[in-house]
Amino acid sequence: MSETGWYAQPFRADGGITARGLLSQLGSPSLSPLTLLVREAAQNSWDARLPDQGVVRFRLDLTTVGAGHSAAWRRLFAGASSGTTRSDTMFRPLSQAKSLRYLAISDRGTMGLAGPTRSDAGKTARREWARFVLNSGDRDGGSGSTGGGTFGYGKSALFRMSKVGCVFAHTRFRDDDGRVRSRFIGVAIRESFWDGETRYTGRHWWGLPEAEHCEPLTDAGADAAAHELGIPGFAGEETGTTLVVVDPDLTDPTLPDSDTTPELSVAEAGAYLADAAAWNLWPILLTDRDRRMSVTVTANGVDVPVPDEGSDAALAFFAGAYRQVADGTAQVLSCGKPLKELGHFAHAFTFGALVTSPAARELGIEGAPRHVCLMRGPELVVRYHPGPERSNPDAGYAAVFKVLGDLDETFARAEPPTHDAWEYQQLQGREATFVRTAGRRLKEQCDRLSGAQARRAVKVGTYAMGSVAQRLGHLLAGPGGTGSAVLLSGAHPGTARTGGNAAGPGGQPAGAHPAGPFVAPGSDGPGQGVGGAPPGAGAGPGGGAAPGGGRSGVRRPSLIAGPRFEMIDGRPYVVQRVRVHGPDRVEGAVRVLTGDGVAEGTSPTGVTPPEVHGWRLPSDGSLVAGEVFYHAGDATEVDLIVTAVADVLVDISVVGRA
Secondary structure, eight states: OOOOEEEEEEOBTTBOOOHHHHHGGGOSOSSOHHHHHHHHHHHHHHHTBOTTOSEEEEEEEEEEOOHHHHHHHHHHHHSOEETOSSOOTTTHHHHHOSOOEEEEEEEESBOOSOSOSSTTSOOOSOOHHIIIIIOSSOOTTSOGGGOSOTTSSTTHHHHHHBTTOEEEEEEEEEOTTSOEEEEEEEEEEOOOEEETTEEEEEEEEEEEEOSSSEEOEEHHHHHHHHHHTTOOOOOTTOOEEEEEEESBOOBOTTSOOOTTOOBOOHHHHHHHHHHHHHHHHHHHHOTTSSSEEEEEEEETTEEEOOOOTTTOHHHHHHHHHHHHHHTTOSEEEEETTTTEEEEEEEEEEEESOOBOOHHHHHTTOOBSOEEEEEEOTTOOEEEEEEOOOOSSTTEEEEEEEEEOGGGHHHHHHTSOTTOOOOOGGGOOHHHHHHHHHHHHHHHHHHHHHHTHHHHHHSOTTTSHHHHHHHHHGGGSOSOOSSOOOEEOTTOOTTTHHHHTTOBOGGGOBTTOOOOOTEEOOSSSSTTOSSTTOOTTSTTSTTOSOOTTSOOTTOOOOEEEEEEEEEEETTEEEEEEEEEEOSSEEEEEEEEEEOTTSOBOSSOOTTOOOOOEEEEEOTTTOOEEESSEEEEOSSSEEEEEEEEOOTTOEEEEEEEEEO
């Protein structure tokens, strides 16, 4: 039996690929090494899931080697490759380093790396070992087009992540006889070099070197080697794989790449990995799936929370759209010529859900989402297709498009090695048409959701007020509106000011003010007071007289700050906090304003106008339906709840009744 050590691959008479050539197979990815590693490693783990396992357990452990294992690591890197007369100077610094860190990527509930340990061995059903350890771009025996990675070119991401191009693999699998087997090996991709008259490719393996290749340590020997290095092992008879990226590149992906770009700390890098996992893997992490993946991230042994739909509002909206696709209630997008259904599309409008994650920003999402998450059969995120912004910066849309199964292979062929785009230019004929048309359909949907389609269709001068209101409403920020006039008993909110005989500036009725996107009257913002009177003067808050001759000595209801968006039972609402100063009967009203502050007379056909949903008591959360709220006690605060309608200028009024 040979001794453990490094084996360097020489060029053979029939040629070979250099190590640098292997690393170039991913092209020039736009994603950072951290994000690329998460995507590629998780794809391969997802593809390797066992059919009888409901959950694939995926871990990312960023670790600094402790004192108990550092000597073993130094010995491992101290040896030279067998068959050469030179020692690899790039490994020597590692053998002398005071500290060493690694990123361990583990999956359990997966099949492990089985198959022959020689690339030239006979045809077998399983060849995961050969595809990951020995070959490049080898999909023979993979899971077919529905796979996301299958150790094709994507494994290059692991070696790119390592500053020294070195990865160790510890795997357990069941052989053809059902026995659990273990293997352990190291793989390094370095520069090609000459040793005397022999040229070497720059590919190295650590294990049991033989004449023309390197065998892995197996079974107890493999488990012992991993244990000596402190690499997480396996429990019971579970199977799976642990890949250890030595000396990972933690360059801050949020800064421009340069030779002087600083690195993240271990804790910061752990947080970034958790974010990247959430935004790239969320469809397969949803806990209500029959088969799913769970992700755990640690930084020096400390758990790092992974965002999910319960902690991130934007992810929740994407998840809601995905569920429409999954349950078959989504819209079908089609190609007209040739006639062909392309995939399912669903969306959710977002209100106040802002994306701040650095990992999401790397994917092109920041602020209010306005994107379509693209996915194929494996239901991994391909990319986020951006669309136009909506007119309100706090409003957005989160959508999902999933390709139909019979086109999955076509769209898979349109993906680059990094699986992060659909490029119809890579295809020909009908296949190129389908992918190109999908892009057009997505643009149409995004234009519809953002309002851009309607805006382009509107002729200036014909629908000027509505268009201006849609486009510029959000610029008129802050509460304002009709004021909180006390009206004559029996008057309706929409007519009270006319009846009050008090005209505002510009001939407007008393209390009417051009106002912001969700305008509310009151003492805290523009438009407060009545008929242009300043706060506290005459009929202002706390004043004793209504402009039209209302109740004397009765304090009118006043507004607390400005209105806000809120999701209630899955629907968006505008919520305005109101203070009632004593026993009173208050009434809320809402109307849509045109660009010059005039109430819209008739809603467009098919459009439901905003309306008062009811009143909510903050003290116990109870809801009183309807426009009128009766209060018999001392001063209190209550929430006026109004249905939210996208892209309109809304005026909210609160009036007291005698």
